[in-house]
Structures are given as C-alpha cells and as structure tokens.
Amino acid sequence: MQWNLSDDRPIYVQLMETITLAITSGELPAGSRLPSVRDLAAEAGVNPNTMQRALAELERSGLLYSQRTAGRFVTDQAAQITEKRTELAMEQIRVFLSAMQDMGYTAEQALELTRRAIREEK
Amino acid sequence: MEPILQCSSLTKRYGSKTALDGVSFSLERGRIVGLLGPNGSGKSTLIKLANGLLTPSAGEIRISGLLPGTETHAMVSYLPERTYLSDWMTANDLLKFFDSFYEDFNLDKAAQMLTHLGIQPKDTLKTMSKGTKEKIQLVVVMSREAELYLLDEPIGGVDPAARDYILNTILTNYSENSTVLISTHLISDIERVLDDVIFLNQGQITLHKTVDDIRSEYGKSVDALFREVFAC
Structure with a gap:
C-alpha cells in the first residue's frame, strides 16, 4: 500500500x-x-x-x-466492496463534473469530451 | 490503573528564574507523547524531575504512583539530552554495562539492532560519528523493557535518514503497556508517530491533546499550529 x-x-x-x-x-x-x-x-x-x-x-x-x-x-461480501468502489468512483466523477462546470461546460458537453478523450487514447 | 506519570502543581525554580510553573497533567499507559516547546520552555527540566535528577521546588511528580527514587529508576528508561558515555568504550562494553546495570535489559535485542546498524561489537565510541553515537544510545535505551521511556531530544543531532531509523526504532520497540515521552522541537518529523502532544511554553502547559484532535479541530498539522502559537 x-x-x-x-x-x-x-x-x-x-x-x-x-x-x-x-x-x-x-x-x-x-x-x-x-x-x-x-x-x-x-x-x-x-x-x-x-x-x-x-x-x-x-x-x-x-x-x-x-x-x-x-x-x-x-x-x-463482494457486493459490499463493489458498492464502496462505486461510491468512490461517483465521488471522483462529481469532482470532475464540477471542475468542468467551472470551465463553462454542461454535463452533456463534458460527457462528449470524455468520449473523445477515450477514443483518442485507443 | 495508576497513571504512569503524574504531575501536580509541579514547580521548579532556579534562583529567581521559574523553569516550571505549577504544571499538572498525567500520562496514561500505552501512549507515545510529544513534549513540545521552544528552547528554554522547561522540557528538559520536566524530564530531569521525572528521573529524580532534580527535586521540585513545589508540587510533586509521581511515576506509577511513586516519588522518583530507586524503585522508579527500574521502571524508567532515560535518554539524556547530552551523551554521558565514555569514548573509550566499545559497543560491546556498552551492552555489557547496560546488561549488568538493568534487570530489564534485553541483550539479544540490542545486539541484533547494532548488527542491523552495521556497528561491530569491537568498534569504540570514539571512532563513531555523532549520528551513530546517538543511534547507539537510543538502541540501548529502547532495549530495556521499561514502563516509561523518557527521551530528551532523541532526533536533535542526526540527519533525516537517521531520524527515520530512530523513529522506527521507537515505534517497533516500545511495548503496548509502556509509555514513551519524547521531547523535541522538530515536530514535523515526529508528529505521525505521536498519540498526544503537550505544548510547554515558559514553564506552563498551554495545550494537551491528541494529534488527530488537533488536526480535526484546527485543520492543520501540529507543526503548523506550533509555529502559529510560538511565533516570535
């Protein structure tokens, strides 16, 4: 760790x-x-x-x-670990969305950019 | 259970100067406690009183309910601020000296730690660097199975790598029922190993809290708080 x-x-x-x-x-x-x-x-x-x-x-x-x-x-209990993992992921996503919002993007636009970033990474 | 260390209205004057001014607190067993304060705040005086090297001007200090004396010396392992070891001694002499002096001395453990440090039994203290001397002193002090360890500035004179070694030695060698009191002004290096801290200023206690309580209450490290409280 x-x-x-x-x-x-x-x-x-x-x-x-x-x-x-x-x-x-x-x-x-x-x-x-x-x-x-x-x-x-x-x-x-x-x-x-x-x-x-x-x-x-x-x-x-x-x-x-x-x-x-x-x-x-x-x-x-694998389910409990999954739940915790999702919770942590959601926290990160909220932080990301709020930062994007501060830059003037809507959630939809942020999502579109995210898709693009994933495509480019591939 | 009796607190391992208890001070009530403990006062020490040197002539007209008051080094400790009516200090009252107690330490539980199984804790690592930082005694923090600027130079001249009374840290060493307090530790010397606990060892019976000084006598109080007023008030009292008790170790496990007893006044400092022969019985408490057997319970307390003390690392003084200054080295008191003779230069002609070899590492082996030092271990034998401690072994014959203290019933609770764990010779095997001490020998093992010295090997780990790369110190040969035949090395004399004279040939060792200041940092090595400080480490060897800490090793013998921590190799006693004492109830109370009083460490006066254990990390003062050594480089950061040696500091980590010393802190690690303290962490891995105190037993669960013993208490370690560490006096220092180098707080940032030490705060994550401490349970509680005591701020001493001009002979008085200004704060006695756990490290995590300080961090949650003030939103800053003990080191940052110390700098704020003792800003000149």
Missing part, C-alpha cells in the same frame, strides 16, 4: 482511505487476512494506536471484520 499522508487532515482518516482503496482495487482481496496492527503501523510509519483506530472504524463500516483469535480480515 502507498501511504501518502498529508499534514492537514487527521491521520486515522487518511489511513482509512488508503486501506479502503487497497480493498476496492483488489490489492487486498475479499476475505484476505490483514497484517497485524503493529506491522501495518510500522509500514505506514505511524503510531499503532492511530492504526488501531483506523481499523476499528473500518470494522464499524463493515469493510473489515475481526475474528477473535485468527486476526482481522477483509469482508468476504
């Missing part, structure tokens, strides 16, 4: 985002086991309590679950 932490936002929130992205991208597959809190914290270079908090929040959201002795796992 790429731990790019910025200075102005709570660290645990950024850890949650990084782990969520690893789950939705498939880097951490559904049902797979996570490294220990200590290992993850060392990898990210953060305090173990902060990592613990991020993981606890992700458990509450249902993306992770823990089994008392076996450790912590990514949810095995």
